[in-house]
Amino acid sequence: MRLAVAALLLGLTMVVTGDEGDNDPCVYEALPDNDAVLCKGLKVSYPELGNLGCMVVPECNNYRQKITYWTEPIVKFPGALDGATYILVMVDPDAPSRSSPKARFWRHWLVTDIKVRKLRPRLLWDEGADMKKGKIQGQELSPYQPPSPPAQSGFHRYQFFVYLQEGKTISLLPKENKTRGSWKMDRFLSRFHLGEPEASTQFMTQNYQDTLNHQAPGGSSEPEDKPEPR
Secondary structure, three states: OHHHHHHHHHHHHHHHHOOOOOOOOOOOEEOOHHHHOOOEEOEEEEOOOEEOOOEEOOOHHHHHHHOOOOOOOEEEOOOOOOOOEEEEEEEEOOOOOOOOOOOOOEEEEEEEEEEOOOOOOOOOOOHHHHHHHOOOOOEEEEOOOOOOOOOOOOOEEEEEEEEEOOOOOOOOOHHHHHOOOOOOHHHHHHHOOOOOOOEEEEEEEOOHHHHHHOOOOOOOOOOOOOOOOO
């Protein structure tokens, strides 16, 4: 009896861990090298998936659908400076598709005034270090909107950037508040004299309905006119 139970458990372990072969959809796939260059010092973690930095959301366990309704991820910036203030930006540069990004950069999340207080001696739990621990607290100019790539639009990159705010008062123009799509991110950064990001990362996913038509993450061949992502 014990041998039968052990054999059953071994069989289940082989299925879960992907010992069935190279076609197992639960394998975490790294981003291509040309996309991986963006991954610098930032960790973005979702429930069940863990840190998705430089990864493709796997097909297993319906993760590509789950991520469309999960709340905001845990964003950790271990290199955050004590006493500094930061801006967090999340965008989709591939809206509505990577081959025809007419609505880039779709603004999924914009948080300003993220303060990192100086740690006081012997108080290593000081809540001011939240950004180092992954809890983002600040002014949400654009509340978090989950990745929702349109069906048949191929893989989308979801990019996260952290900028040093340096005492500036950040705001969106009225016309920027009317829509999240076609955001002139470069003009926004220039308007507030924001330089290179202090940290960044990205991950890729596609619509969960496109699993049967799986395509390599590097591009897409869908028609140009697609519904806008949400």
